[in-house]
Amino acid sequence: MTLLQVDGLVVGYSAAPVLHGVDLTVPPATIVTVLGANGAGKTTLLRTLSGLLRPAEGGIRFDGRSLVGVPVERVVRLGLAHVPEGRGVVAELTVEENLRLGGVWRADRRDVRLAQDEVYELFPALAARRKHAGHQLSGGERQMLALGRALVARPRLLLLDEPSLGLAPRITGQIMALLRRLCDETGLAVLLVEQNVRSALSVADQGVVLSLGRVVAAADAAQLRDDAGLRHAYLGF
Amino acid sequence: MDRFLFLTVDGLAKGAVYAAFALAVVLIWRAARIVNFAQGAMAVATVYAAYSVTQATGSYWLGFAAALAAGLLLGAGIERAVMRFVPHTSPLNSVIVALGLVLLLQAVLGAIYGNEFRPVETPFSRTGITVGGIALLSRYDLFVLGAVLVLVVLLALLFTRTSTGLRMRSAAFAPEVSRLLGVNVAGLLTFGWALAAAVGALAGMLVVPTELGLHPNTMDLVFVSSFTAAVVGGLDSPIGAVVGGLAVGLVLSYAAGYLGSDVTPLATLALLLVVLLIRPGGLFAGVRTRAV
Ligand SMILES: Nc1ncnc2c1ncn2[C@@H]1O[C@H](COP(=O)(O)OP(=O)(O)OP(=O)(O)O)[C@@H](O)[C@H]1O
Ligand SMILES: [Mg+2]
Numbered sequence: 001m002t003l004l005q006v007d008g009l010v011v012g013y014s015a016a017p018v019l020h021g022v023d024l025t026v027p028p029a030t031i032v033t034v035l036g037a038n039g040a041g042k043t044t045l046l047r048t049l050s051g052l053l054r055p056a057e058g059g060i061r062f063d064g065r066s067l068v069g070v071p072v073e074r075v076v077r078l079g080l081a082h083v084p085e086g087r088g089v090v091a092e093l094t095v096e097e098n099l100r101l102g103g104v105w106r107a108d109r110r111d112v113r114l115a116q117d118e119v120y121e122l123f124p125a126l127a128a129r130r131k132h133a134g135h136q137l138s139g140g141e142r143q144m145l146a147l148g149r150a151l152v153a154r155p156r157l158l159l160l161d162e163p164s165l166g167l168a169p170r171i172t173g174q175i176m177a178l179l180r181r182l183c184d185e186t187g188l189a190v191l192l193v194e195q196n197v198r199s200a201l202s203v204a205d206q207g208v209v210l211s212l213g214r215v216v217a218a219a220d221a222a223q224l225r226d227d228a229g230l231r232h233a234y235l236g237f
Numbered sequence: 238m239d240r241f242l243f244l245t246v247d248g249l250a251k252g253a254v255y256a257a258f259a260l261a262v263v264l265i266w267r268a269a270r271i272v273n274f275a276q277g278a279m280a281v282a283t284v285y286a287a288y289s290v291t292q293a294t295g296s297y298w299l300g301f302a303a304a305l306a307a308g309l310l311l312g313a314g315i316e317r318a319v320m321r322f323v324p325h326t327s328p329l330n331s332v333i334v335a336l337g338l339v340l341l342l343q344a345v346l347g348a349i350y351g352n353e354f355r356p357v358e359t360p361f362s363r364t365g366i367t368v369g370g371i372a373l374l375s376r377y378d379l380f381v382l383g384a385v386l387v388l389v390v391l392l393a394l395l396f397t398r399t400s401t402g403l404r405m406r407s408a409a410f411a412p413e414v415s416r417l418l419g420v421n422v423a424g425l426l427t428f429g430w431a432l433a434a435a436v437g438a439l440a441g442m443l444v445v446p447t448e449l450g451l452h453p454n455t456m457d458l459v460f461v462s463s464f465t466a467a468v469v470g471g472l473d474s475p476i477g478a479v480v481g482g483l484a485v486g487l488v489l490s491y492a493a494g495y496l497g498s499d500v501t502p503l504a505t506l507a508l509l510l511v512v513l514l515i516r517p518g519g520l521f522a523g524v525r526t527r528a529v
Contacts, residue, residue, distance in 0.1 A: 050417060052413065052416075052417075071416075072416040072417060073416045073417075073419050073420060073421050073422070074419075075417075076417065076418060076419040077419055081417075082417050084413070084414065084417065088411065088413075088414035088417065090407050090410050090411045090414060090415075091410070091411075092406070092410045093403075093406065093407060093410070097403055097406075097407075100400075100403060101403060101404075101407050101415070101418050101420070102418060104400055104403065104404055104418065104419060104420060105418075105419035105420070149418070153418070153419070
């Protein structure tokens, strides 16, 4: 069974393609991590999945439905939430408003409120800062807010673009552990883009290594951890 | 002292209209980062729509409603048909397009209605009510102040209390992230223009009877004063627009009363200059960090 199925994805900006035929599968309740050096095309991949970029070729199927050509603002309604690179906390809005934004399209207002309360329980640091503006938060708090805001949509697949960027190792560890728990307890699937290879592989079920827009390895996370040749060639440790 | 009181009250009544019109400017600036120089011409078009409806039906209030409806349609139409296609490569693009719209709208209005001044009626008397021997506000002035107050309260509620307001703010601050969160940014932009044009229509309806009459260029000077008010208030701030509008109204009233009506345009410019020298971002510009 697959939740997300990507076939032969070719994506470019104005000039030459950046992704050259990427294949990828994410089963439900699984964490798949996408690894690769700077400029490998990880962000480009996520932005294409959520509809911010249009693929030149290839298919994206989510829950059996094609996502190609679906407008960005509709993708989240289908159950796919994208936390972008840099987190995307709206700096001018308060913590509370950012969280409300996460469920703004949903008709089930009761469940939205429930989901917001769950986020505050998950991240007590946010509960203490409800009325603070986004720009007053620390990096870690912003990551919690961005993650929590995405969860208010009750997604089935979460796209995370380098959540550990700029965070202390302790916070990174907490966030990775939380992802694992959500995955195991709620069946959430995660496509986790990371440069922090060690912590990503420690939490993920599967890994995909991207190099210059091509998938050069796809295997169980444990297997990637143990493959010294691959680690040296593409992951730098 | 009586004269000072009179000028103050008169300035506040005028300033209320500038505040409303400045709010229209601020709404579009916040939503689209465009200074809509066509706001005045758009408002005049809606007042002509009201004029025609009132002529046909004999009812001021039907005309009033027609102006607001025309504003919504005109604002939405201009965003959908024109502004959406202006490339964002330079901020000048939208300014030039807006100026082109001014010429177009004024030419069309001139062709339909002619270029003479048409008197427009008011729903209430414009003769001042005498308080303690001084002729102060007229009933019409009270209507203007009340209408602007209602407008300000409604806009404040919209932006701070409703989900639409939250989505509008978020769409303006962070369009891409908002789309990822399911916000229809393009639709809200159209709504923002429609709302701003309706606010402009209200301001036009309120101010035209106090000018020489209805004419394709009636709103030109009002626009300059209101634009000054919006800049004084920081362009981004609705509260700033209201305070700026009242300030400009007072300055113009005092200047006209104490120095003669010839100097009022100069007084507007002087105010703009002083504010920009002291606080280049406007009086109410928030200190914002956009970095993530
Ligand atoms: N907006 C853009 N226009 C043109 N080229 C771009 C654009 N964004 C990215 N690229 C190019 O596409 C390639 C892949 O970029 P991408 O951001 O997807 O890489 P990444 O794997 O996310 O890198 P990083 O780890 O640094 O975030 C790079 O060569 C980059 O220069
Ligand atoms: Mg990236």
